[in-house]
Amino acid sequence: MTELEQYIKSYFGVVSSNDLQTIISLFQLASVKKGEFLLQSDRRCDTLSFVQSGLLRMFAITDGKEVTQWISSKGYFATDLSSFVFETPSRWNIQALVDTEIYIITREDYQKIGDLVPKWSELEKLFLVRCFTTLEDRVFSHLSMTAKERYDLFFEQNSELFNQVPLQFIASLLGMTPETFSRIRKKRMS
Amino acid sequence: MTELEQYIKSYFGVVSSNDLQTIISLFQLASVKKGEFLLQSDRRCDTLSFVQSGLLRMFAITDGKEVTQWISSKGYFATDLSSFVFETPSRWNIQALVDTEIYIITREDYQKIGDLVPKWSELEKLFLVRCFTTLEDRVFSHLSMTAKERYDLFFEQNSELFNQVPLQFIASLLGMTPETFSRIRKKRMS
């Protein structure tokens, strides 16, 4: 499980070896087949997962159109955070784009971490602030950047996705149509 | 200080009377004159504030242009969360749009809350998840809505700002130019 250790560390920071073992023992390795849903909107989200291999897409449907909010690749986590914490209906669907392996934890087991690892609430806080900051940056990109600029920035930071994921989904998460995406891409490749 | 109690409750949820008193005693009432900066970008953000009266604008400057990320009115909080928590240079400026009264707390005093109020870390977590969810919604609005739709939604939720704030700032935080904003507004008013 040494890779899960890395994901935990990368999100939550330094944890003692003992604590790390405690945390990791509460996760289960599981598989999601291509096309399967890890979460459906309007259901309650009872789990949180780290992607070990494969790809998960988080999306919602409005006006009959799918809007991709994020794509989680190896090392990323996936959950509807609001639903996971508040037990409200989920706003997102989470679906596997390819056969995917995940480390998954239930809400009950997640809550145990807090009891077993004294420092946990502090680590969790830092984790949440990082997530918040990432989204702040993302909002900012929509206030201050054009479609081309968002394309370039995303390509810099996530180039590996461009040959693993249907490009229409990347277009959607960047807030543009597949056609616009395709035209920008053409320029960038020539 | 009964209003500060309400802000705390609205963000952090139910707190016992005793704990609330403890928390509130660590905040100071302070004034920020119109035009004054509560925070400058690239400086470290050492405080968190709730607006008691007046208006604070959070913005950044890129390519010589000001981009308004948010406007905090009565009851909202204002800080660069990332800088406040990680002590990194702030990405935002925070400036008073009018003479403003705030309840302010320093990082040191904020950390004391955690020691004095046992439930605090749990409340803080819920607070952060709510903030995260709000930003998720905001990202989603840029992926799935037109300028008109964002205008309408923001007007529904924050109509009081429309006659208190230079409209160019609202335009910016909605991700459109002042001209586009003005034209949409004209249609909506006729």
Added chain:
DNA sequence: TTGATTTCTTGATATTTGTCAAGAGTAATG
């Protein structure tokens, strides 16, 4: 109250992005 300053509106025009439709390319399945 009166200038001075800032903010808002409006029109003309340019640019960006979206829509629709068709075809080409690619991958999935039996």
Added chain:
DNA sequence: CATTACTCTTGACAAATATCAAGAAATCAA
């Protein structure tokens, strides 16, 4: 490997939004 289904690209066109410039309106400060 053949056919079926997706996915991507391209062009023509439409719609949305930005830019620039000028003037009107509102606000501020002396």
